[in-house]
Amino acid sequence: MKNTLFLAFIFVSFLFLAGCSYAVDPNAEKLVTHMEQTGVKMYGAFWCGHCEDQKKILGETVRNIYVECDARGKKEQAELCIEKGIEGYPSFELVNGSLISGVHSVRELAEITGLSLD
Numbered sequence: 001m002k003n004t005l006f007l008a009f010i011f012v013s014f015l016f017l018a019g020c021s022y023a024v025d026p027n028a029e030k031l032v033t034h035m036e037q038t039g040v041k042m043y044g045a046f047w048c049g050h051c052e053d054q055k056k057i058l059g060e061t062v063r064n065i066y067v068e069c070d071a072r073g074k075k076e077q078a079e080l081c082i083e084k085g086i087e088g089y090p091s092f093e094l095v096n097g098s099l100i101s102g103v104h105s106v107r108e109l110a111e112i113t114g115l116s117l118d
Helices: 004-022 028-038 049-058 060-064 078-084 106-113
Strands: 039-044 066-068 091-093 098-099
Touching: 004 106, 028 049, 028 060, 028 106, 039 049, 049 060, 060 066, 066 078
Parallel strands: 039 066
Antiparallel strands: 039 091, 091 098
């Protein structure tokens, strides 16, 4: 009985911590809206761990700017990714057509895209 209660406690604690382990920056939605309005795109692949990290940083609205580059992914645009010369994930296409790769914070992306968060 003691072991069962202990295991139940551990399980519930794990679920609680898993749900609270990542908080989205309150400016993320503002940033993604800005990126969408200015034509910035995020290129990635469904299997890419760094892309998942970036999606968590940007929150749910990232789907508005996300382009799936793997032909096996949902709503894939593999040909577009080839045309754009996407070589690594995640990659962001900026307004001037340049590409930046890697995982970035909300503040970094705001600065790169010209959004003032102050």
